Amino acid sequence: MTRVLFVCLGNICRSPMAEGALRHATLAHGLDWTIDSAGTGNWHAGDPPDPRAQAMAAAHGVDITGLRARAVCRHDFERFDLVLAMDHSNLANLRRLAPARPGLILSLALDLVPGRAGESVADPYYGDESGFLRTWRDAEAIARALIQRAHA
Numbered sequence: 001m002t003r004v005l006f007v008c009l010g011n012i013c014r015s016p017m018a019e020g021a022l023r024h025a026t027l028a029h030g031l032d033w034t035i036d037s038a039g040t041g042n043w044h045a046g047d048p049p050d051p052r053a054q055a056m057a058a059a060h061g062v063d064i065t066g067l068r069a070r071a072v073c074r075h076d077f078e079r080f081d082l083v084l085a086m087d088h089s090n091l092a093n094l095r096r097l098a099p100a101r102p103g104l105i106l107s108l109a110l111d112l113v114p115g116r117a118g119e120s121v122a123d124p125y126y127g128d129e130s131g132f133l134r135t136w137r138d139a140e141a142i143a144r145a146l147i148q149r150a151h152a
């Protein structure tokens, strides 16, 4: 059983898109994984994903309208084995919060994607639609890498 948590800042753009892309990919592969997303900030707690993120996911056949933002909590480091940060700032915050636990992997989400190690998923919040497309492509690449990793 793979348990994956994606973490960004607001939990309304990048991590819900990553969650949606991975849910979609695991369903297509018949994999029953536990997948969620959260934010290091809690300003948007209870909010649905940004309408631009919803629209980009929908354009790729993925419904993320039912997701609701929440802040990451200490319990998440027990409930999930892979906690994947969308950028370096999120990762630094997670490292401060996380207890040492054998088996817990904390890393950048793009570290899993060949050729993308060390890269952040750019924050599309203050940009235009092209940024959301870029985020979606990253989310798909991350999902693909996770599925490949499971089959390796």
Ligand code: 4NP
Pocket (backbone or CB within 6 Å): 008, 009, 010, 011, 012, 013, 014, 015, 043, 123, 124, 125
């Ligand atoms: P996210 O994008 O971290 O990808 O969800 C953001 C959403 C909201 C804010 C910043 C980033 N904000 O400052 O409200």
